[in-house]
């Protein structure tokens with residue numbers, strides 16, 4: 001019988017748990033032997049007193065072993081990579097980077113999450129494509145990734161189930177923002193899938209879980225250490241999430257933006273394109289597909305300009321139940337009842353767009369979920385026509401709000417909130433572009 005009371009008291013009093021205590025805790029949790037109030041008490045003690053690097057790795061391994069292991073590296077024919085973002089506002093990079101990497105010869109079997117709060121989730125974005133199924137079994141996902149190069153699936157009760165149990169309680173007890181708990185949550189799922197190489201995109205800033213570069217580095221360091229101790233090549237890129245990524249925030253809008261980037265990269269938002277280029281080239285180098293940055297860039301350029309990358313995305317969409325051509329995907333994406341312009345109230349240059357506020361507005365519009373049970377409006381969201389650094393005149397359209405008729409009464413509030421989230425400064429004030437890549441570990 002697991003001594004839950006002693007386990008909680010030890011963490012409350014600042015002691016470290018042994019590997020075997022953590023393994024017993026996770027086993028008891030997964031069997032349903034620990035009441036939620038005791039797990040919640042331990043989570044708060046862990047949130048306040050922290051976990052050492054050794055405890056974090058031991059917790060991660062125990063969570064990985066709470067379910068089945070896919071063993072992607074052994075079962076997929078070809079080099080395997082798992083790419084994961086810690087979550088941000090407008091972050092559709094997985095939809096772009098995955099097919100480009102497949103076109104360059106990698107296999108990606110990825111378990112992705114749903115959006116929660118202001119950060120969007122890849123699964124919600126994919127499910128905004130009518131017909132798209134994300135609930136594949138691990139066996140189906142392995143088969144599909146072997147056939148066409150990629151599969152993106154939702155978290156399954158079979159894979160790292162302890163994470164699902166802990167995450168739901170963390171979300172209800174204000175214990176999400178703990179570096180060791182986030183590291184264990186993300187890495188347990190990555191290890192359960194078992195790719196050869198893991199590439200992490202750790203987001204920092206107002207639109208992310210990690211508020212600062214320093215916190216981002218700590219989280220990245222913990223996850224890399226877990227990778228090292230479990231024998232998986234793990235690299236992390238720390239990237240800016242203080243301003244929304246790309247032009248669109250909202251599920252269908254972001255799918256459209258991702259497809260358009262693959263078809264017409266020259267017209268894409270430059271920060272989104274820079275980030276995707278960096279992630280792809282870095283992934284090609286750490287997996288050994290390319291030896292140099294120039295070679296990696298050449299492979300990416302060929303994959304996109306030949307249409308192979310767009311084809312890889314289409315094959316995955318179609319294999320998982322979506323339409324059989326990209327024009328058909330674009331034409332079946334849901335459209336909002338109302339598309340309302342937001343105008344600049346002054347002239348000057350856009351110095352900043354507050355990702356946190358934009359994320360909150362899009363959440364209110366129905367693009368995100370406040371609780372795991374909230375339903376989504378796939379068509380809802382925000383589309384920027386002017387970006388960070390653009391020069392605007394009073395009265396110019398800077399963005400469009402996409403929302404349903406049910407929300408008409410909120411339009412004035414959202415317009416005011418949008419204006420407050422966009423800082424327009426006189427054009428003679430110095431402006432420098434904000435780098436999207438902050439560090440690579």
Ligand code: URA
Nearest residue numbers: 086113181182185186
């Ligand atoms: N993503 C996860 O999978 N887990 C966390 O704890 C935070 C982000």
